[in-house]
Amino acid sequence: MRTDDGIPVEAVYEPCTADVGAAAETSSDRAAIVIAHGFTGSVDRPAVRRAAGVFARHAAVITFSFRGHGASGGRSTVGDREVLDLAAAVRWARALGHRRVVTVGFSMGGSVVLRHGALYTAPTASGTAAAEAAGRAGQDEAGAPAHADAVVAVSAPARWYYRGTAPMRRLHWLVTRPTGRLVGRYGFGTRIDRKEWNPVPLSPVEAAGLIAPAPLLIVHGDQDPYFPLDHPRMLADAAGDGGELWLEHGMGHAENAADESLLGRIGDWATAP
Template structure:
C-alpha cells in the first residue's frame, strides 16, 4: 500500500488550489520508496481558459534512465499541466527513488502508488501518460488494475503474480486509470531489431553494462532475469477497454519501428486511437510542445 513519508499529508484532501509543487515519498505494495511530485492545476498564464478543473490528474511515467526531475519530464509536466493537475515520479532505481529497475516489470507497482496518491489528493479522474518503458508500464497497469470487476473475463497471458495483483486491484477504487496514453511504447519484450535496443540489452544484461547504467545514467538495474516473464504490452493493450487508450509513435523512432504501435492498436481494436507522428523520434525527449498539447486536449476530451 502506498503511503506518504513523514506524515507530510495528514489527510486525503490536500487543498487543490495550492500553487506550489508538493513532494512526497510513496511506498509501493512491495515496500519500495518512490519519490513523487504533485503540481496542482491552476488556470492562469498558459492554461486553456475554457478548460476548468474537473478533478482530473495526469500521472506521467518516464522512460528508462529518466526521472521526475529530468528536463524532458519537467517540460511534459509543464505542458500537460495546462489541462490538469500533474503527478510525476521516478521509477524504482531511478532518480531519488529506492530499489532497482526491473525495466518494466515491477514498475507497475510504482505507477499504482502514484495513481493511488493522486486519488488520495482528491482527484476523481486519473489519466496515465507513459513514455517508452513508461508506455509499456501504463499499458500493463491499465490491464492489471481495471476500473471495473473482471470476474469471469478472459485473462490469458497473465502470470500467477499478475493474476493476484489484478484480483486485489479489482476490489479497489483508487488504483485504476480512467484513460491511458502510451507514447513510443514497445509491443513485445526482448526486441533487439535496432542498434539502440541492442545497446540497451547490453546495459541491462551485462555486469559492465549495469555499471554504465549506474554511473553513466544514474540508473540502478536489477541483475536478475524476469521470472516469470510479465504480461506483454501487446497482450495488455487488449485488456484495457472500456478505458480509452491512445497510442502515439514517431515514424523516426530509432528504438521501435512502426510495427510496434500497429500491433498495439490492432490488439486493442476499437478501444484505441493510434497517432503516427511524422518526423518524431523517441519518447519524452522527442515529444514537442505541439504534440504534448494535443495529448492534453485528448485527455481533456475523454
C-alpha cells in the first residue's frame, strides 16, 4: 500500500477462515478487521500473527507494519502520521469489497485507531465539524472510503507524554534521545523520526469523544505495566454512551498479553450484527 503522504506500507490480506455457508455470499457480506500493532511491532511478529489467526475465524483480516516498522518505509512518528497508514489499510479493505471494516489497535496502535475513528468519518457525515476533521486527516470532504464502522482500542493511552511508569520512561528515552533511537533501530528494528510533533496531534481522550455514532470498545488489563487504569476510564468517560469498557483481570499490555479467549471475544464484538 501507499499512504497519502507517499510512504510504502507492507500489508497482508487474509480471507475469513469460517465456513462461508451460502454459496451466494461474497466478500462484501463479510466484515474485515484491520489490526494496528503496537510500537516496535510489525506484521510478522508472533503476537500479531496470533491475533490475525483468531480474528480470521470471524472476518477477513488485514495486518500491516506502521511506517518505520518491519518492511514499511519512512520513520515512526510514534502515533502521529501513522493515522495515514491505517487509513490506507482501511481503504484497501473497502477496495476489496468489504462493506464493514473494524479497526483493532494495540497500545500505540490503540491511540491511532482512536484518532483515525475521530478524523475519518463516514460518507454520510455532514456539517462544519465533519469537514474540519476530514481536512485535518487529508480526507476529501465528500468522504473518501477510509472510515471505520467500529473501533477497538486495546491497552491504549488516554493522553500524550505520559511518564508515570518505568516502561513509559524507558520508551520516552528510546524516542527522544539519539542513543535511544539507535537502540530502536538496531535493537527493535524500528526507525524513529527525530523531529518533535508540530503540531501536537489530537489526543486519544479527545478523539474518543468524537468517534460516535461508530461504536467504540476499550479493552485494558488491570496488570498493564505501561498505562494504569485511569487511562481506559478516561477514554470510556470521554466516549460516553458510544463507548464500552472491558477491564480484563490479570491482563498485561497490548497484543503480547491478549490471549486467544480475549481475541475471540473481540472478534465476536467486531462482527456482531
